[in-house]
Amino acid sequence: MKEHHALIDGLKALPAADQRLLKSCLAAALAALLVGVVFGAATALARGGFVELGPLAGYRAMSTHAVSIFFYWLYFAQAGLLLVFATVFTSHQHGVEWRRAAWLGLALMLAGFAASLYGVASGMPLLYDAPPELGRDPSAALGAAYAGYLLLAAGLFCVAAAGIATTVAPLARGEHDRMPVVSFAACAWAGLLIVSAIAAVNAFLPSALWALGLRGAPAEYATGWHILFHNLHYLPLMATVLVWYVLVEALTGVKSIFGARFSKIVFALYLVFVPPTSLYHMFLEPNLAEGVRVAGSLLSLFISVPTVTVFLVIVASLEVHARAHGAKGLFGWIGMLPWRNPAMSAIGFAVVNLALGGALSFVLIQEKLAGLLSDTFFVPGYFHFLTVGTVTLTFIAALLYVLPALTGRPLWRPEVLRWLPHLATAGLTLFGGAGVAAGYLGVPRRVLEVSYDGAAPAVWTALMSVVGAGGALMTAALLVYLYALLRNLMPVGAAAPAAGEPLPEVRWGEVATGAQRAWTGPLAVVILVGLTVAFTMLAFELMRALPVAAGAGPAH
Amino acid sequence: MHSDAVTFAVVFAVWLALAVTYATVPMFAMPGYAVVWGWGSLVFLGLAALTALAVRRAKHRRRHMERPHP
Numbered sequence: 001m002k003e004h005h006a007l008i009d010g011l012k013a014l015p016a017a018d019q020r021l022l023k024s025c026l027a028a029a030l031a032a033l034l035v036g037v038v039f040g041a042a043t044a045l046a047r048g049g050f051v052e053l054g055p056l057a058g059y060r061a062m063s064t065h066a067v068s069i070f071f072y073w074l075y076f077a078q079a080g081l082l083l084v085f086a087t088v089f090t091s092h093q094h095g096v097e098w099r100r101a102a103w104l105g106l107a108l109m110l111a112g113f114a115a116s117l118y119g120v121a122s123g124m125p126l127l128y129d130a131p132p133e134l135g136r137d138p139s140a141a142l143g144a145a146y147a148g149y150l151l152l153a154a155g156l157f158c159v160a161a162a163g164i165a166t167t168v169a170p171l172a173r174g175e176h177d178r179m180p181v182v183s184f185a186a187c188a189w190a191g192l193l194i195v196s197a198i199a200a201v202n203a204f205l206p207s208a209l210w211a212l213g214l215r216g217a218p219a220e221y222a223t224g225w226h227i228l229f230h231n232l233h234y235l236p237l238m239a240t241v242l243v244w245y246v247l248v249e250a251l252t253g254v255k256s257i258f259g260a261r262f263s264k265i266v267f268a269l270y271l272v273f274v275p276p277t278s279l280y281h282m283f284l285e286p287n288l289a290e291g292v293r294v295a296g297s298l299l300s301l302f303i304s305v306p307t308v309t310v311f312l313v314i315v316a317s318l319e320v321h322a323r324a325h326g327a328k329g330l331f332g333w334i335g336m337l338p339w340r341n342p343a344m345s346a347i348g349f350a351v352v353n354l355a356l357g358g359a360l361s362f363v364l365i366q367e368k369l370a371g372l373l374s375d376t377f378f379v380p381g382y383f384h385f386l387t388v389g390t391v392t393l394t395f396i397a398a399l400l401y402v403l404p405a406l407t408g409r410p411l412w413r414p415e416v417l418r419w420l421p422h423l424a425t426a427g428l429t430l431f432g433g434a435g436v437a438a439g440y441l442g443v444p445r446r447v448l449e450v451s452y453d454g455a456a457p458a459v460w461t462a463l464m465s466v467v468g469a470g471g472a473l474m475t476a477a478l479l480v481y482l483y484a485l486l487r488n489l490m491p492v493g494a495a496a497p498a499a500g501e502p503l504p505e506v507r508w509g510e511v512a513t514g515a516q517r518a519w520t521g522p523l524a525v526v527i528l529v530g531l532t533v534a535f536t537m538l539a540f541e542l543m544r545a546l547p548v549a550a551g552a553g554p555a556h
Numbered sequence: 557m558h559s560d561a562v563t564f565a566v567v568f569a570v571w572l573a574l575a576v577t578y579a580t581v582p583m584f585a586m587p588g589y590a591v592v593w594g595w596g597s598l599v600f601l602g603l604a605a606l607t608a609l610a611v612r613r614a615k616h617r618r619r620h621m622e623r624p625h626p
Contacts, residue, residue, distance in 0.1 A: 195592070223589070
């Protein structure tokens, strides 16, 4: 008999009204991803010199891409996954509490998405960080852009409130003495979403009022944006490691060997580390006190502590269980994982991309390098390892599990889907590798045409061509994923069977592990540190060779 | 006290301490940071209180149901 996991059985047992809600959240996420991918491809191809976009059209494409992905794909997906985890792992019989609030939240987020797209399409495209000075004068289009973000914040507040109610209500009913680990993490995640909604209001409300002509230009926009931006960094990563935690158990049957209490503490670490590590976003502010720079540098070292800790918990748990099942050699256990399952393949590559993106991010947040690299193509070069290679692949892995359980339709061609992370990562390696090298060599960020009428070094244009080619490969992988997931949401063709061929899984959880070695996790951390040092040394060597003087501009 | 509530209370304490630091220490004087982390600390205080109250309510209900009825 096929053994299922709580995730799949819980999703199937949810009330139909909750299934409709979850499918709607995830459909909205996929729509935002589709818009973002199409405009991202246009931007990458224009940067590579493969298509020509005028300055305004280019900025519109870049803004639509960034707004759709960074704000809407990532947060529609989080809204859906938060409700999935909150309800399935807490009390799927009762379903989502405050369902109407969740629907209201989704409606507000959709209205926000429409307003943001209108703002970008009809007015001066503000890029995703929307600095008011870029808009110059108040206008309805600018008002729509800021109103979009405020509606998104209001929507997230409502969805997060429903998520919290869903995780806490079973405690009050006496169904649990303590929250299950995933419910606790979902509750903490929902709390951080509410804080981020507050941060969004703090950042965007003054600008929205200015754009509507109701007050003067905001004086402290950059500070408000940095606080929000810091939260927006952390939330998708927190969601990512929670998805890993859930999917690893679904794919292998392995629970944390360190116990539920420790897992909860690790997830709570995200909350503890969010505020103190935020100072590095201010490094480019010219008036920042030297003491704050020093404190920010020291505290930034802690930014990856929660993610690395969750990684160690998951990898150590997997390794000791695999060894108890006969895994040999230092890395033999990795080959025993169910790689033919497309979700496993996606989260496996997500881990590799996180190591690369994480190591590069440590280069950027060093106080002495932040000013030199923040306005270069280094930034999109490194952060696509995180947004596409880590978070998007992880969220897609979750959808590959969640959607078939919700729709009752089998996944389209898993044997094709399992190769897509390879394709996406190959594209990412070209895009990110060339992008980071371009950044080290001074190629500016947010400039579509970098030849400067032949005055720029020839290598700049060559590197941008590689960036464009990498972007095309990433786009191809994501479009195939989108086809598979959207097809699963829609009843295409003849009525599908209730369950297709089961996806490959292993079941390692039932065996006593005894005393086993687990060196892969610590070894991976050593490699991460080594990569950071190597990328930093490379940065200094390449920039020392530049025949130009570099200076700080606006913050990243 | 309930361990989940205690964990959220610890988060509240850390955020509140930072909010106070940003509001009062001249070197860090960043009112925007103080506002967001301050409101955030209240969110986690709310979660701690909500969790503790939910558990207390369940205990109360359990005691009520276990009480022998004449």
